[in-house]
Amino acid sequence: MNISELVTAEPDGASFRQLRIRGHLLKVVTTSPEADALVSETFWPPGMLGVFDTPPGSTHRPDLTVVDLPSSPTDIHALLRLAADNCVPGEFELTRDYRLPRYDADTHTVFTLRDVNSDEVAALVRTEDRAVIVRPRSGLGDRWLTRIIRDVATRIAKAEGSLVLHSSALVFDDGAYLVVGDSGAGKSTTAIALARLLPEAGWMGNDRMHLDRRGHSYDVTACPLPLAINKGSLDVMGVSDFDGWPVRAGLPGVGSDWDQFQGEDKLKLSSREVHRFLGVDVVPQAPLAGVILPRIDREAAYRLEPSTLDHTSEVIRRNCFSLDDNLYGEDWLKVPVRHHAPPPSVEDFLEHLAKLPVLRCSLGSAADVARLADEFARAVRL
The missing domain is CATH 3.90.228 (Phosphoenolpyruvate Carboxykinase; domain 3)
Incomplete structure (x- = not known):
């Protein structure tokens, strides 16, 4: 899996939506109808956590693009091995007191994603204006997109004084x-x-x-x-x-x-x-x-x-x-x-x-x- 292509290419057959979060524009890209439906199910009615769908066709540059990419476990583990071999290893705190591996390079960081109650592994590649979730085709995998959007919205709200x-x-x-x-x-x-x-x-x-x-x-x-x-x-x-x-x-x-x-x-x-x-x-x-x-x-x-x-x-x-x-x-x-x-x-x-x-x-x-x-x-x- 080529990381440079991963963080720049738009996946084939993807759906797109734009969310407004307290004045910030978040572009969401996914090839999974299930993950997209879960976002709609979660942020309903409009305004939950300050999140609103915006009409398509906005010319404004998004503050952050989140790409949800269902992949095979083999590809996910290959991505993490590639990051471990070529990047500086470290740790990050996904939630309080729950630390997971991360791998830092000059242009990107690869984070290991794993729910505290599961052994299923996913990854997230973060560049300056893009976050690409590479995760299994599973019910748990479908939830990562919603979880990341909720994390983004929560952090914006808290930073702005909630x-x-x-x-x-x-x-x-x-x-x-x-x-x-x-x-x-x-x-x-x-x-x-x-x-x-x-x-x-x-x-x-x-x-x-x-x-x-x-x-x-x-x-x-x-x-x-x-x-x-x-x-x-x-x-x-x-x-x-x-x-x-x-x-x-x-x-x-x-x-x-x-x-x-x-x-x-x-x-x-x-x-x-x-x-x-x-x-x-x-x-x-x-x-x-x-x-x-x-x-x-x-x-x-x-x-x-x-x-x-x-x-x-x-x-x-x-x-x-x-x-x-x-x-x-x-x-x-x-x-x-x-x-x-x-x-x-x-x-x-x-x-x-x-x-x-x-x-x-x-x-x-x-x-x-x-x-x-x-x-x-x-x-x-x-």
Whole structure:
């Protein structure tokens, strides 16, 4: 495999699309209909993580071109051997504390790609304005294109000043309500349940929200991570027809613990699948209107009350990725960013929250969820 041709030639039979990410233009090239469809499935509706498709025919030079090139394992290993024989070896941090080999030359760098849960190997060749993914023809391989686009969009957002919280979110009365908490606290269950039960409400996203200061308020933008939910949470919401859902990721297999109320194995739904199977509108962006701090516990009594400042501060600080980014390591992709700005401080954000409804709740049953929907609506409209 000739690296010079690899980083300059357009692959035969490829499809092209252009994405606008916060004013940056990203050209995407792929020969895989499956990978292209997964990009559309992930960044839906338009605006997820600030990503929008742009009309074809733009004359503007892209800030970065990402080429997705399905290849045989033999070709991928040959590329990595060639890089190892002719380049300076090193390491890079694909995600926090997960290091993989890299190979540096004068005009390019070859990165080894491997998911933390798989032995399947891919590669990425980075030049000044181009990133070429060379990966297997597999379901896991198809996901690398989406993963790289999400990485680019996340790094642009953070460089331009996004505050990133470990949070789910819903939209009610046109405002975004962050649902913030530790893993297992019930963020996903609370957000999707309220979105289903409240009239004209919507779901924003799962696990990660970006907040951008806009004058005296904040805009909330969802990161397109799948909704991860277990059967116990579906039971709480009264959902029982999931056996026939043709979900892209499939239902958790035999031997999983997803049927337990707080099992580690979970059903994963894209935003399109959330809309399709749970009947919930999906909203990618909305102004911040409040915060919910949940606790899911079958043994606990129902509770909904205003949160104290100390409790709010403790939960927010513990779930702020911007303080110690444990999602990404070094900027190994060298994402081009035009404007840099520091994120708002947590202190400034907490000061702003003092002006908004911040509620803490405890839930343990379907009846509690229904009660929460009714009382939440009244509480935030006071």
